[in-house]
Amino acid sequence: MSTSTDNNASITQESGPSAAVQDIQKKIVVRTADGEVFNLKEEVAMEIDIIKTFFQEDSISYETVMPLPNVEGWEMVKVIEYCTKHVELKHKVDGYKERKAFQALFVQNLSTKSLLALTNTANYLEVKYLLDFLCQAVSEQIKNKDVDYVRELFGVENDFNDEEYEQVKAEAPWAHENLNNDLH
Amino acid sequence: MKWKPYRPRQRKLESREQVDRGRKKRQMGKLCKLSEEMVGQFLSRLPPKALMRFKCIHKSWYNLITSPSFIAKNLSNSKNNKFASTTRILFKRTVLKDIKDKNEIFYVLRDNNNDRRDIFLSLLDLCNDNDGDDQNLHSVVDDLIVPLPFSICPFSLQIAGHCDGLICLVNIVNEEVALCNPAIKEFKFLPRSSLLLPRRHPEDDDGIESDVNAVGFGYDSKTQDYKIVRVITYITGIAYTLPSKAEVYTLSSHSWREIKIDKECHVFWTPSFEIHFRGIYYWSALTYPTPGADKEAIFAFDMSEETFEEIPIPDGICARDGIIKFLAVWKESVALISCKGDGPKSFDIWVMDDSSGIKGSWTKHLVIGPIECEIPLVFWKSDELLLVISDGRVVSYHLGNKTIKYLPIHGVEDPQYIQAVVCVNSMISVKKTKG
Numbered sequence: 016m017s018t019s020t021d022n023n024a025s026i027t028q029e030s031g032p033s034a035a036v037q038d039i040q041k042k043i044v045v046r047t048a049d050g051e052v053f054n055l056k057e058e059v060a061m062e063i064d065i066i067k068t069f070f071q072e073d074s075i076s077y078e079t080v081m082p083l084p085n086v087e088g089w090e091m092v093k094v095i096e097y098c099t100k101h102v103e104l105k106h107k108v109d110g111y112k113e114r115k116a117f118q119a120l121f122v123q124n125l126s127t128k129s130l131l132a133l134t135n136t137a138n139y140l141e142v143k144y145l146l147d148f149l150c151q152a153v154s155e156q157i158k159n160k161d162v163d164y165v166r167e168l169f170g171v172e173n174d175f176n177d178e179e180y181e182q183v184k185a186e187a188p189w190a191h192e193n194l195n196n197d198l199h
Numbered sequence: 200m201k202w203k204p205y206r207p208r209q210r211k212l213e214s215r216e217q218v219d220r221g222r223k224k225r226q227m228g229k230l231c232k233l234s235e236e237m238v239g240q241f242l243s244r245l246p247p248k249a250l251m252r253f254k255c256i257h258k259s260w261y262n263l264i265t266s267p268s269f270i271a272k273n274l275s276n277s278k279n280n281k282f283a284s285t286t287r288i289l290f291k292r293t294v295l296k297d298i299k300d301k302n303e304i305f306y307v308l309r310d311n312n313n314d315r316r317d318i319f320l321s322l323l324d325l326c327n328d329n330d331g332d333d334q335n336l337h338s339v340v341d342d343l344i345v346p347l348p349f350s351i352c353p354f355s356l357q358i359a360g361h362c363d364g365l366i367c368l369v370n371i372v373n374e375e376v377a378l379c380n381p382a383i384k385e386f387k388f389l390p391r392s393s394l395l396l397p398r399r400h401p402e403d404d405d406g407i408e409s410d411v412n413a414v415g416f417g418y419d420s421k422t423q424d425y426k427i428v429r430v431i432t433y434i435t436g437i438a439y440t441l442p443s444k445a446e447v448y449t450l451s452s453h454s455w456r457e458i459k460i461d462k463e464c465h466v467f468w469t470p471s472f473e474i475h476f477r478g479i480y481y482w483s484a485l486t487y488p489t490p491g492a493d494k495e496a497i498f499a500f501d502m503s504e505e506t507f508e509e510i511p512i513p514d515g516i517c518a519r520d521g522i523i524k525f526l527a528v529w530k531e532s533v534a535l536i537s538c539k540g541d542g543p544k545s546f547d548i549w550v551m552d553d554s555s556g557i558k559g560s561w562t563k564h565l566v567i568g569p570i571e572c573e574i575p576l577v578f579w580k581s582d583e584l585l586l587v588i589s590d591g592r593v594v595s596y597h598l599g600n601k602t603i604k605y606l607p608i609h610g611v612e613d614p615q616y617i618q619a620v621v622c623v624n625s626m627i628s629v630k631k632t633k634g
Contacts, residue, residue, distance in 0.1 A: 115328070134237070134240075134241075135237065138237060138240075146240070150240045150241055150244055151244055151280075153241055154241055154242075154244040154245050155284075157241070157245070157249070158245050158246055158248075158249040159249070161252070162252060162253070162255050162256055165253060165256055166256055166257075169238070169256075171256055171257050171260075172257070173256070173257065174257055174258050175255065175257075175258065180255060183254055183255045183261060184255055186251070186254070187251035187252070187254075187383065187384070189248075189384060190248050190249075190251035190252040191252055194252075
C-alpha cells in the first residue's frame with residue numbers, strides 16, 4: 016500500500032494485516048554526544064545543513080547513523096522542534112502570529128546559559144534561521160545586564176587592569192546606569 | 200527501496216551521574232571556545248547602550264565593538280531586523296524644569312525663561328506588536344538635553360535631517376549646526392564656514408549680510424559619506440539682490456566645501472515637512488516661475504549628485520487657500536499630507552511616484568481622519584501615525600481602527616515646533632577619529 020500525500024517519492028510498503036498507515040517519509044538517524052539517538056523526518060533533517068551535506072555528498076546511505084559529537088541530546092530535541100515548526104509554517108500563508116507565539120514558548124524555559132549553548136549548536140549544525148533567532152533571543156536577554164553578569168555568562172576573564180577599566184568605563188558612564196540583573 | 204525499521208545497537212548504559220558529568224564537561228568546553236565570530240553575532244544585535252558598556256568586558260570585545268566592520272554590521276542589523284520588537288522614535292521637545300506648581304508654567308513660557316526650560320532629544324521605543332487592548336505601547340524614555348546656548352529657544356532649534364542614527368540640528372538664530380548620535384550621547388558642533396559673513400552693523404546700509412536659508416543632512420551612497428548641505432542667501436540694502444551660494448560638509452573630511460547652485464528658490468521652514476529619503480533632502484519652498492509671482496513647491500537636494508531641483512506639488516495645495524502641507528515617508532515613498540487649517544483635520548495623503556525618474560507626479564492614495572490634532576509628526580508604521588494634540592501631548596493614531604493611544608511624551612512649546620523622526624540605532628561616531 017502506498018500513500019502519495021508527501022512530495023517525496025512514493026515508497027511501496029508491504030501491505031499486511033498489521034500495516035498501519037505510517038508516515039512513509041524517509042528517516043535520517045543521528046546520534047548525539049551523550050549517546051541519544053534521533054530519527055528525523057527527511058524534510059526536517061534537510062533543514063540542518065551539516066546533515067544535508069553529510070548525506071548528499073558521496074550519496075551516503077540513509078541507513079548510516081550520523082554522529083554529532085558536539086551536540087547534546089536536549090539540544091537536538093530543541094533543534095528538531097524548531098525546524099519541524101519552520102517546515103510546517105513554510106506552507107502557511109500567514110503564519111506570523113503563530114510563529115511569534117511559538118518562538119516565545121520555545122525560549123520560555125531555557126536559561127540564558129542554555130540559550131547560549133543552543134546558539135553554538137545551531138551554528139555548528141548550520142541552521143541559519145535558527146541561529147539568527149537564537150542570537151536575537153540571547154541579545155534581548157543580555158542587553159540590560161551588567162559587565163560582571165555577561166563576563167560570567169560567556170566565561171570571559173577580565174583583561175583590563177583597574178586603571179584601564181575605569182578609563183574605558185569613563186567613555187560612557189551613563190551606559191552603566193539603570194540596568195536590570197534579574198535572574199533569567 | 201524498501202524501508203526497514205531501525206533497531207538501535209544495545210549500548211552499555213551509563214549511570215546518570217556519568218552522563219551529566221560528561222555533558223557538563225562538554226558544555227563548559229564549548230562555551231570557553233566561543234569564537235570571536237559567535238561573540239560578534241551576539242554583539243551585533245545589541246543596542247548602543249549595551250555595546251558601550253560591554254566594551255569593558257574584554258580588550259578583544261573593545262576592539263571588536265569599535266571596529267568599522269562591526270559598526271557597519273550593527274547598523275545593518277538595526278536597519279534590517281526582522282525580529283525587531285520595537286521601533287525607536289526620537290522626539291525634539293521642550294520640557295520645563297523645577298516647576299513647583301502648574302501656575303508657574305504660564306509664566307515660564309511667557310517670559311521665555313531659559314533657565315527653567317530644557318530642550319530634550321527623547322528616545323522612545325514603541326512596541327511593534329500592539330494589537331489588542333495593550334495600552335502599554337512604549338518603553339523607557341531616554342532623554343538627552345541639548346546644551347545651551349545652542350538650545351536657546353524652542354522654535355529656533357530644528358532637526359535638519361537624520362540618517363543611520365545620526366541627527367543634524369540647526370539653530371536658525373545663531374546659525375550653529377551640530378551633528379549628534381543620541382544613542383551614544385555624542386554631540387559635535389560643526390565649524391563655521393567662510394560663506395557665512397559676520398553680522399552687518401545696523402548703520403551699514405551697503406554692507407552685505409548672509410542669511411542661512413536652508414540646511415539638510417543626508418547620505419551619499421556613492422561615496423558612502425554623510426553630508427550636510429547649506430544654502431546661504433545674501434542681503435544687501437533692503438532686498439536680496441545677490442545670488443545664493445551653497446556648501447557641503449562631509450563627515451569624512453570634517454570641513455565645508457562650496458558647491459554650485461543654479462536655482463533661485465526660497466526655502467521656508469514649515470512644521471513636519473523637511474525629510475531625507477533615499478539620498479535626497481526635501482524642503483518646503485517658494486519658487487518664482489515669473490517675476491512677481493510665487494508658487495509653493497518642494498526644493499530638493501541630491502546628496503550624491505550635489506544638485507538642486509524644484510519639484511511641483513499638486514494643484515490647489517496652497518497656503519493662501521488655507522491648506523497646510525506636510526511631507527513624510529510613508530510605505531517606502533515620499534508622501535505629501537494636506538489638510539485644511541482649523542478644527543478636526545482630514546488629511547489627504549498624496550504619494551509621489553518617481554518610478555519614471557521625473558519627480559513631481561502625485562497620486563492621492565488615502566484620506567484619513569477627521570482627527571482632532573495640531574500637526575502630524577511621522578508614520579512609524581504604515582498604518583500608525585504620530586500626532587501632536589492641542590495640549591502638546593503626542594499620540595499614535597491607527598489608520599485602520601481610527602483609535603488613538605497616548606505616549607508618555609509631551610512638549611510645552613507651541614505644538615508645531617515639536618518634531619519626531621523614526622530612528623535606527625547605530626554606533627557611528629560623529630567625532631573625528633583619533634589616528
